[in-house]
Amino acid sequence: GYTVHTVLEYNYVLAVEVNGSVVGYVQTEQVFDSAREEVAQRINYAGAGEESWTVEPSYQIAVGEQVLNENQMADAILESSSSEIQSATGLYVNGELVAVTTEGDRLRQELDNMLAPYQNPDDPNLTVAFNKEVRCEDSIYFTSTLVPVDEIIGKLHGEEQGAVYYTIQSGDTPWTVAGSFGISVDELQAQNPDYDFNSNSGFPVGSQLTISQAMPYLQVKRTLVSTYQETIPYETEEQQDSTLPMGTVQVVQEGAEGLAEITQQQVFYGDSSTPSETTIIDRVVVQEPVKRIVAMGQYVPAENIAYLSDGSTLIWPVPAYRGISRWMLGAGGKIHGGVDIRANYGTEILASASGQVTVAGYHWSYGNYVVINHGNGYQTLYAHASSLAVRAGQTVAQGQVIAYVGSTGKSSGNHCHFEIRLNGARQQPRDFFPNK
Incomplete structure (x- = not known):
């Protein structure tokens, strides 16, 4: 039992070798792979002068020993493989090595200076960073890749891409220009707010369009x-x-x-x-x-309800009325087409039955008036209103307020002129509401 027990307590790690010599130890294969990728990135960044320089680290299982992280292992591999290397600071943007300098402190200070004007230590709700992931890494790099820090600072303040412009040619349209640059007309319009592409003169030949703005290499993101x-x-x-x-x-x-x-x-x-x-x-x-x-009130007194042959009902349109000035007179309604219901100015006029408003407007004689088609051959009309509460095309329910009593049009005094029509012919309202 003792032997087995001892073996289980061993800490297995990976010994990394270059040219047959162990240069260090890592915990896992993933750390080894990351270190190898980092080495490859630094070799590639070194450029043509190092193209023939290759290193093929390998690993084998070992016991114990102090382990290195991926960056320390990359340094160890390079140190054992080349004399053309030295300690320096690498600038990584979005994980890619973009510059190497010996003046890491100045580089870090410049990055801090770019962020400082936007920071407010007293505001815990504000986070200030760059629009890209930026980090400085002190490590081992090829001497041939070193550049003056001022060159890197210039790059940080420079443009990733310049502005793109286009001069409108004869025959161009917003759609052809946008399409040729792979953008939408809306994006093109947004870049050129001074032009109205929808107007006839909004795309003048010879004018310069902005296709895209200049993009800074690094932007502060708040x-x-x-x-x-x-x-x-x-x-x-x-x-x-x-x-x-x-x-x-x-x-x-x-x-x-x-x-x-x-x-x-x-x-x-x-x-x-x-x-x-x-x-x-x-x-x-x-x-x-x-x-x-x-x-919503639903009570209608018996004398305010008229029962039609199809089982539906009509209700008296002005429950709060004060009296009737006249009923319909004459054969065929030639003298007067309905009943005049007196009420105070502004009294509510209700839809006699549910249906669709076919007319809601003004007439020289009726004044402000409403006509409702009830769908069973019946129509009702309400005239001389002070104002209307519905519009043509609207569907209304029985008892819904459709207008307010007034004296518009050919009228003498506040009242509602109310007509009942069956298949277009005026009916005598008194036959429907005999108890009024």
């Missing part, structure tokens, strides 16, 4: 987290109430807006005060909205 409050609108619930007169609306419960706290994340580039991206990262309801509840 990420700001902030919170604000937003109201939540309340819903309205309508409840039918058979004890309230038809057309009456009574508030049972007042509605109240709710409140939500929104946490957003905004990303700004460079000196811009306009966010490039805004993301809602959290939404907490601080106060739930209170539903507004209204009772």
